[in-house]
Amino acid sequence: MPEVKNPIITYTGISQKIVYDDADSTILDCSIANQIPHLHECGGNGRCSTCRIRILEGHSNLSPRTLKEQQMAEFRRWDPSIRLACQCYVKGDVDIQRLVWTSSEINKLQLETIPEGEAEERAIAILFCDIRNFTKMAIENNTFDIAHVLNRFYTIIGDPILFNNGVIYQYIGDEIVGLFGISGGTREKNCRDAARAALGMYYAIEHLNHMELVDFDLRIKTGIGINFGKAFIGHLGHPKHKQLAVVGDPINTASRIQAYNKEVDGRILISEAIFKSLPEGTFEIGREFTTQFAGHEHNSKLYELKGFQETDMQLELQRSLEYLFTNKDEFAEKFYTRVFEKAPGVRALFKKNMQDQGRLLTHMLGGIVYSLSRPEHLETGLAFLGKSHARYGVTKDHYPVVLSSMMETIQEQLGDECSPKLIEAWEKALLYITNEMKKYTN
Ligand code: HEM
Ligand code: FES
Known part of the structure; x- marks a missing residue:
């Protein structure tokens, strides 16, 4: 033709x-x-x-x-x-x-690696999160828009799964189930992703309780259980309605670990399989429990997860995104104003619409934070961005200006939410991003 x-x-x-x-x-x-x-x-x-x-x-x-x-x-x-x-x-x-x-669409791409009509055994981390008494609370409280709170709830507990390369498997009543590593990844990475998602959920719920629900005198309480093990995964069911199915003892055990929170008034419990998947000293652990789950002949050891011993850059970045980009246009405007004040000559490099440019920048930044959980693609992605910036006329000297302007804007936007850990995490991330990009600049 x-x-x-x-x-x-x-x-x-x-x-x-x-x-x-x-x-x-x-x-x-x-x-x-x-x-x-x-x-x-x-x-x-x-x-x-x-x-x-x-x-x-x-x-x-x-x-x-x-x-x-x-x-x-x-x-x-x-x-x-x-x-x-x-x-x-x-x-x-x-x-x-x-x-x-969206991030949810990216994560769903993993489902394409799962066989049709048959199940395959894969080692995955499984997370169950349950809201305690949510239905009762919803019925008893007609003072607020329950649909709004429910949607907010599912967003804030779903995001940490998606941010950490997890797939939302299903919602069962007041419970959400996330799977980590269904398309591969090392045991250590998948367990770390699940643990980070659990902590992200917990912090998000705490924030919701303190900020948005405080006026309603309400408090959402969650129980989270995580486990790791081999499960059968496939697209199974009626020939005309196949759906993702994940079966195996590790799944049932994860659900029971979640439920065990009720008995010990816990928040996040992890299995020994998760605990042992990461180097000693990674997790900050609270109480330890030994129990025998129904159907098991052996005892299971559980650990109360309090956090990571060292600042986890991804967790901090993920936690800050919601507050940072509440108003993306405002963020971008403040950022570019700073850049152009510090280096007026740079303005001429921007040929196109600055509002659209700002949206591309914040979208890209959010995407980079998100793709830190898939580092296999990040380096080539930043190389591409670095090469295009060299073509735009960006030089090595421009990077420190952008870096300091970005840090100042981040601190201003975060306001009360800003903490030394957050600053450390953003500095580290931006340094990594700009150093990768700079490799392709004169
Ligand atoms: C954190 C580092 C940076 C990120 C994430 C970033 C992100 C972006 C994005 C997403 C675009 C849209 C076009 C594309 O995707 O190629 C872009 C364009 C651009 N960026 Fe950056 N950038 C960064 C650093 C810089 C630096 C150091 C400069 C130098 C002052 C710069 C100047 C420009 C220019 C001139 C354009 C093209 C605008 C136009 O064609 O009108 N950027 N940037
Ligand atoms: S496959 Fe096209 S950008 Fe990655």
Whole structure:
């Protein structure tokens, strides 16, 4: 088919049309050049699949799949309409739809690695979190919007699962179940992710109690149990309604560990399997318990998780995101005002709309915090960002200016929520990000 000069790419959903005028650009490059938010966690390397798009019209107007894309499509059982934006070039008009946007959508991509119609044994960490007496509390309190509180609750307890590369398996009544490591990862990483998610949930609930529910004289109490072990995972069920199913003793045990909180008035209990998966001295542990769960012939040892002994950078960053980006536009505006005050010459490097630029920046920062739980893609993602910044005319000298402006804006935005641990975590993270980017700058 003859190539069309300057084809049009239509982004369905945002109804934006752009002219494709550089044959060396992939669709991902076009999105970035036109300030269209488009996830690209691995930086266009055909490894993460977050840039995937659905081709709604003009499928034959794209370059064929590259080898990387072909392998990914086969492994994840994609139909031909799904393409990797970082791997395809345009020869004629196309209508596309970006498919991955939220953290929950990224995490769900792991489900594509699970077999259809059969179960496979995988070693995973399992987290059960239950709200005590929530239903009773909801019935007794007509003074506030229970639907609002419920939605807030599910968001704040779901986010820590998603932030830590976990998958929300199911909601059962007042309980949420998260799985960590269903598509791989080391035992240590998966257990650490689950423990970090548990602490993130606990802190978020405490914050909700102290800030939002205090006027209602209400207090949400949670019990969290975590376990690690081999479970059977598959997409099972009726041929027309298959769903993710995870079965095995470690799952039941995680549920019982959660329930054991009630007996000991605990908050977070971890199994010995979790405790032993991380180097000694990692966890701050409170009480220890020994119990025999129904159906088990052996005793189980449980540990009360209080925190990490050393500051966990990811936990601190995750905790701060909600307060930091409550008003993303305001954050970005304050940040860029500082940068331009410190280095007025830098202003000329920004050619496009500054409000859109600010949104891309905060989205990217949130994404980086989030992808710290998938470090395999982070380095290539930052390399890509570093190379594009070199093209924008950014030099090594600019990085310290951006770093100090960012730290000042973070401290201002966090206000009372700011703590030395948070500052330490953000400094460490930003130093890592900018050092990685700087490697590609003159
Ligand atoms: C924490 C480090 C930084 C992050 C996360 C970041 C993030 C971003 C993002 C997401 C974009 C949108 C385009 C793209 O994705 O390539 C962008 C563009 C840009 N950034 Fe950065 N950036 C950082 C550091 C810097 C530094 C040190 C400078 C130098 C002053 C800079 C100057 C620019 C410029 C000039 C553009 C292009 C704007 C335009 O075309 O109008 N950035 N940045
Ligand atoms: S696969 Fe395209 S950005 Fe990662």
